[in-house]
Amino acid sequence: xxxxxxxxxxxxxxxxxxxxxxxxxxNMKYEKQGHTSIIxxxxxxxxxxxxxxxxxxxxxxxxxxPLSYNTFKDLAYIVVxxxxxxxxxxxxTTLMNGEGKLRDIAMAASISLTPMIYVxxxxxxxxxxxxxxxxxxxxxxxxxxxxxxxxxxxxxxxxIHNFSVGRTFAALFLTFLSICIILFLAIMLASLLQQxxxxxxxxxxxxxxxx
Amino acid sequence: MKRKxxxxxxxxxxxxxxCSTAAYADxxxxxxxxxxxxxxxxxxxxxxxxxxxxxxxxxxSDFNTPSDMAFDGEGNLYVADTGNSRIVVLNRDLTLKxxxxxxxxxGKKDTFKKPEGITVGSDGxxxxxxxxxxxxxxxxxxxxxxxVFGLTKNSxxxxxxxxxxxxxxxxxANRYYVIASHVTNGIMGFDANGEFSGYFGSxxxxxSLAEKFWKTVATKEQRSQMELFIPTEFNNLDIDSxxxxxxxxxxxxxxxxxRKINPSGVDVLVNYNSTKPICGDLSYNSAGSYSxxxxxVDIIVRKKGIYSALDSTRGRxxxxxSEGNLLYVFGGLGSQLGTFKNPIxxxxxxxxxxxxxxxxxxIIVFQPTQYGxxxxxxxxxxxxxxxxxxxSCWKNVLKLDSHYELAYDGIGKSLLASNKNKEAMYYLKKGxxxxxxxxxxxxxxxxxxxxxxxxxxxxxxxxxxxxxxxxFYRRRKxxxxx
Numbered sequence: 001x002x003x004x005x006x007x008x009x010x011x012x013x014x015x016x017x018x019x020x021x022x023x024x025x026x027n028m029k030y031e032k033q034g035h036t037s038i039i040x041x042x043x044x045x046x047x048x049x050x051x052x053x054x055x056x057x058x059x060x061x062x063x064x065x066p067l068s069y070n071t072f073k074d075l076a077y078i079v080v081x082x083x084x085x086x087x088x089x090x091x092x093t094t095l096m097n098g099e100g101k102l103r104d105i106a107m108a109a110s111i112s113l114t115p116m117i118y119v120x121x122x123x124x125x126x127x128x129x130x131x132x133x134x135x136x137x138x139x140x141x142x143x144x145x146x147x148x149x150x151x152x153x154x155x156x157x158x159x160i161h162n163f164s165v166g167r168t169f170a171a172l173f174l175t176f177l178s179i180c181i182i183l184f185l186a187i188m189l190a191s192l193l194q195q196x197x198x199x200x201x202x203x204x205x206x207x208x209x210x211x
Numbered sequence: 212m213k214r215k216x217x218x219x220x221x222x223x224x225x226x227x228x229x230c231s232t233a234a235y236a237d238x239x240x241x242x243x244x245x246x247x248x249x250x251x252x253x254x255x256x257x258x259x260x261x262x263x264x265x266x267x268x269x270x271x272s273d274f275n276t277p278s279d280m281a282f283d284g285e286g287n288l289y290v291a292d293t294g295n296s297r298i299v300v301l302n303r304d305l306t307l308k309x310x311x312x313x314x315x316x317x318g319k320k321d322t323f324k325k326p327e328g329i330t331v332g333s334d335g336x337x338x339x340x341x342x343x344x345x346x347x348x349x350x351x352x353x354x355x356x357x358x359v360f361g362l363t364k365n366s367x368x369x370x371x372x373x374x375x376x377x378x379x380x381x382x383x384a385n386r387y388y389v390i391a392s393h394v395t396n397g398i399m400g401f402d403a404n405g406e407f408s409g410y411f412g413s414x415x416x417x418x419s420l421a422e423k424f425w426k427t428v429a430t431k432e433q434r435s436q437m438e439l440f441i442p443t444e445f446n447n448l449d450i451d452s453x454x455x456x457x458x459x460x461x462x463x464x465x466x467x468x469x470r471k472i473n474p475s476g477v478d479v480l481v482n483y484n485s486t487k488p489i490c491g492d493l494s495y496n497s498a499g500s501y502s503x504x505x506x507x508v509d510i511i512v513r514k515k516g517i518y519s520a521l522d523s524t525r526g527r528x529x530x531x532x533s534e535g536n537l538l539y540v541f542g543g544l545g546s547q548l549g550t551f552k553n554p555i556x557x558x559x560x561x562x563x564x565x566x567x568x569x570x571x572x573x574i575i576v577f578q579p580t581q582y583g584x585x586x587x588x589x590x591x592x593x594x595x596x597x598x599x600x601x602x603s604c605w606k607n608v609l610k611l612d613s614h615y616e617l618a619y620d621g622i623g624k625s626l627l628a629s630n631k632n633k634e635a636m637y638y639l640k641k642g643x644x645x646x647x648x649x650x651x652x653x654x655x656x657x658x659x660x661x662x663x664x665x666x667x668x669x670x671x672x673x674x675x676x677x678x679x680x681x682x683f684y685r686r687r688k689x690x691x692x693x
Contacts, residue, residue, distance in 0.1 A: 060645050060652075063249035129656070132649035 010035065014042065014114040028111070029104050029160050036103060042117065043082060043109040047075050049120035058127035061135045085109055087186035088178035089157065093171055098161030108156030112149055119145035239550050240527075240543035244615070247643035249486065249493045252614045257539035257565055257583035258528075260549030262305075264574040269307040274572035278507075279378065279556045283352070285333040286560050287480035290567065290574070291329040291339065296322060298329065298339065303557070303560070305576070314356050316406075321356075323348070328378035328390075333452075334674060340376040340389065347379055347387060347405070360405025376561040380450045388448060388456055395442045397476075398458065414442045414460060421553075434633070445470075451512040456477070459507035459520060466490060467519055468507055469531075482535030491522045491529050501525050501544065509557045511564075521557040526550060527565060528557065528577075532590045536617050539586060541577070542566070549575065562587055582611045589621060598625040620644045627651050632658065 013034035017024030027033040045183045051071040054064050086106050093100060100108070119141060158168040244254045266273035274295025282288055286303035298311040313322045326348075328340030335352040346361040362374035375392040376399075382388070387401035388411060397413035426434060443462035450456050456472040467488045471480035482489055491505025505522040507529075512518045516533025526544035531537055543550045552570035559565065562584065564577040579587060589604035602625050605618035612618075616630075620642030626635035627647055632655040639648040660667075 020246065059640055060649055065250070067250055131653045131656075132645055 008039075010038070014111050015037065017111050017152065018114055018118075022159050023151050024111075025108055025156050025159035028107060029100070034107065034111070036107065038197075039106045040112055041084040043078060045176045046113040047071075047078050049117050050074055050078065053120040053124040057124040057138070060125050060130060061138050082106075082109065084179050085175070089175045089183060091173070092144055092174040092178050093157075093161050096161075096167070096171055096174075097162075098163065098171070100157075100160035104160040108160050109113055109153065112152035112156055115145045115148040116153065154203045212525065238541075239545060239547035240541060242539065244537060244540060245487060245493050246614065247484075247486075247616060251494060254539065254614070255582045255611050256541065256580055257530075258541045258577040258579050261563075261576045261578045263548065263571075264301070264305050264576070265572055266299075267539050268545040269299070269301070271307060271310060276569050277555070277567055277572060278569065279329050280558050280565065280567050280574070281329050281331045282558055282560045283335055283337075283564075284333055285335075287330050288558065288560070288565065289331055289337060290573075291326045293325050293327050293342075296324055297328065298323070298326065298337070305574070309354075309355055311350075314350055314354055316356055316359060317689060321359075328376065330380050330450075332381050332385075333383065336381070338379050338381050339389070342375050342377055342624075345374045345376070347376055347389060347401070349381075358405055360401070362399075362407055365407055380448045380456065382450050382454045382456075383452075384454075388450065390434040390448060391588075392459075393444075394434070395444055398445055398448065398456065398472075399441075412445075412456065412458065412470060412476045412478070414462075446683070447507075447509045449510050449518075451513050457510050457512050457518055459510050461506070468505075468630060469510060469518075480535070484535055484547065487535075487537070489531060489535055491520070491527070495525075505529070511557045511559045513559050517587065517590060517594075519557060519559065521554050521566065526554050528566070532617075533594055536618070538590060539583060549577070550573065578602050582608065586615075586617075589618070590687050593621055598628060601625070616642045618642070618672040620647070623647060623651070630654070650671060 004148060013024060013028060018026070051074045054074070055066075055069060083128050086102065086109060089109075090100075090102050092098075093105070123138060123141045123145075127135075130138055154168060154172070157163065157171060158165065161168075161171065238256050238259055242254050242256045244252050246252050249277060257485045274290065274292050274297065277290055278293040280288060287308060288301040288303075288305070290299045290301070292299050297311070297472050300308040300311065302308045304460065308556060314319050315321070323339065323341050324343040325341075326339050327342040330338050332338065336357060337350050338354065339348045339350075341348050344361075346359055348356070349358040350356050362372075364370070373393075376389045377392055378390040380388040385403035386408075387403075387405070390398040390403060393401055394410075397410040400408045400411040401562040409521045426437070429437065443460045445458045446461045448456055448458040456470075456473060458470045458472060461466055462468055462469070466488045467480065467482070469480060470478045473479045487493060491507065495504065496502040501524065503524055505527070506524045507520045508523045509521045510518060510519075517530060517538070519528050519530040521528055521542075525541050526542050528542045529537060530539050542554070544552070546552070551566060551568045553568060554566050555569040556567040557564065558567070562579050564576045566577070567573075585604050585608045589601045589608060592598070592601035592604065598621060601621050605621040607613075607617050608618040609622075619638045623638030623642050623644060624647060626632075626638060635651040636648060636655060639651055
C-alpha cells in the first residue's frame with residue numbers, strides 16, 4: 001500500500017501536466033516538482049506501451065509484420081529520437097535566450113509522452129474487439145493521443161523557456177532544422193568513418209599480400 | 212583393398228541413386244511465394260521439367276532464334292521459327308506434323324520473312340506476324356491462305372513509319388490486335404478485313420510533380436536535353452475466351468506490368484492484394500547479376516481465370532489467379548534441364564506449361580507436381596464459386612505447404628459460408644484476409660453478445676453501483692467529520 005502511494009506520488013507531476021500543461025511545466029521548472037529520473041521512467045513506459053501496441057493490437061488494425069518485430073529496435077528509435085530532440089532543442093533555445101536547461105528540456109519532452117503511455121495499451125487491447133469498419137475509432141483514439149502529445153510538447157517548450165507563442169513556433173521550426181542538420185552530420189560521419197575503415201582494411205590486406 | 216573400395220563406391224552410388232528417386236521433386240530452380248507482408252516464403256515445387264524438344268529431335272534442322280509459339284484447340288503446337296522463316300507444327304505428343312514454309316498468294320508462291328509472332332484462333336485459323344514482310348498472314352489449318360494485309364498509309368501513323376508487326380492476337384469477332392516495333396501508342400487494332408482501326412489500350416505517361424516542376428522551370432534548351440517521357444510499349448499479348456486482351460509491357464518498374472484490357476481499351480485487371488502489385492518478383496537485388504525488377508516477355512491465359520507470365524530477367528514463370536493472388540513461381544536462368552538461357556514465349560496445354568527458349572532453340576515442357584495440380588484444381592473450384600468443394604483440395608495443399616495463405620483463406624471462406632464463424636476466424640486470420648475475417652468476427656461477436664451480453668451488463672452495472680456506493684458512503688462519513 002505504501003509502495004502504491006509512493007508510485008502515485010511519483011507520477012503526480014505527469015498526471016497534473018496532462019490537463020494543466022502550462023501550470024504543470026511551470027511547477028516542474030520553478031517549484032522543482034517531479035524527480036529527474038522521470039525522464040527515464042517515462043521513456044521506458046512509452047517504449048513498453050509503443051511496442052505492446054504494435055504487437056498486440058487487433059488483427060484488423062495490425063500493420064506490422066511479425067517477422068520483423070524487434071522491441072529493442074523500437075527502443076533504439078525512441079532513445080535516438082529523444083536524444084536528437086533534446087540536443088536540437090537545447091542548441092536552438094540557448095541561442096534564442098531560452099531559460100530552460102537541458103534537464104528541463106528532457107523532462108518536458110519525456111513528460112509530454114504521458115498521453116500516449118496512457119492511451120496506447122488500452123486502445124490496443126480494445127482494438128481486439130473491433131472489425132475492419134470500426135478501425136476508424138481506433139485510429140481516432142490514437143490520433144487524439146498524438147495530438148495531445150504535440151500540444152503538451154508545445155506548452156512545455158513555451159513554459160520552460162519562457163517564450164511567447166510566436167517565439168515557440170520559431171523555436172520548434174529551428175529545432176526541426178537543427179535535427180535535420182544533426183542527422184545529416186551523423187550520416188556523413190558514418191560514411192566517412194566507413195571510408196577510413198575501408199582504407200585501413202585495404203592497407204592491411206595489401207601488407208598481408210606483400211609480406 | 213581394391214575390392215573393398217569398389218564395394219564402398221557401389222554402396223555410395225546406390226545410396227545416391229535411391230535418394231534422388233525419392234518422392235520429392237529435385238529441380239534445378241527454387242520455388243517460392245510471397246506472404247502477405249511481401250516476405251519470400253520457400254514453397255514445394257509446383258512444376259517439374261519433363262522434357263525438351265529441339266529441331267533435331269523432330270528430325271528437321273534446328274530452330275534458329277524462334278520467337279513465338281501457340282496451341283490450337285486440339286493441342287497442336289505452332290512454332291514461329293523466325294531465323295529459318297518457317298512455321299513448325301507439332302502434334303499433341305510433340306512429334307513433327309508439318310513445316311509450313313510457303314503458301315499460295317494470288318496464284319503465286321509466297322514465303323515468310325522472319326515471322327516473329329503466331330497465334331491460332333479457336334476455329335483453327337493460323338495468324339502470323341510476318342515481321343520483315345511488314346504484314347499479317349492468316350491461313351486455315353491446312354495452309355490455305357485466307358487473308359494477308361499490311362498497314363496502308365493513314366493519318367494516325369507518320370509517313371515514314373515502318374510497320375514491323377511482332378506479335379498478333381485475334382479475338383472471336385476476328386478483330387486483329389497487333390503489337391509492332393517502335394509503337395508507343397498501344398496495341399494496333401485491325402478490323403476483320405485488315406483495315407487499321409486505331410490504337411487500343413494506350414498506356415498513360417505518368418509524370419511526377421517534381422518532373423512537372425522542373426519542366427516549367429527549365430529553359431527551352433534544357434528541356435530539349437531532358438529525357439522524353441514516352442509511354443511504355445507493349446511487348447506481348449494473349450486473348451482470353453471472353454475477348455479480354457492480356458498484355459505485358461516493357462516497363463521495368465515495380466508497378467503492375469500486366470494489363471487486362473476490355474473491348475473499350477480500359478485496364479480491368481483485378482488485384483485484391485493492394486500491397487502486392489502484379490509485377491513478378493517483389494524483392495530482388497538492385498545491382499549485380501540477375502538484378503532488377505522482373506520483365507515480362509510473354510503471357511498466357513489458362514483455364515478458370517489463371518494466367519502465367521514469363522519473366523526474362525530471372526527466367527521465372529509467375530502464375531496468378533483471377534483475383535491477382537500469386538499462386539506459384541518456378542523456373543530460372545541456367546543451363547540445366549528446367550532452366551533457360553533466353554526464354555521468349557510461353558504456352559499452355561491442359562495443365563502443362565511450355566517454354567520456348569530462343570538461345571537454346573528448344574521447347575521445354577513442364578508438368579505440374581501433385582502440389583501444382585492441387586492448387587490449379589482448388590483455384591478452378593474457387594473461380595466457379597464452389598468453395599466447399601475446394602476445401603478438400605486446400606487441405607491437401609496445406610499438408611504439402613503449411614504457409615500457403617490462399618489455402619487458409621479458401622477454407623476460411625467456406626467455413627464462413629456455412630456460418631462456422633469461430634473456425635472461420637482461425638483460418639481467415641492465417642490467410643491474412645482482413646475483410647472476411649471482419650465479417651466472421653462481427654457475426655461471432657453478435658452471437659457472443661446474444662448469449663452472454665446480459666451477464667456482462669449485470670456485472671458491469673454491479674461494479675458501477677459498488678464504486679458509486681462506496682464513494683457516496685465515504686463522502687457522507689467525511690462530511691460528518693468522522
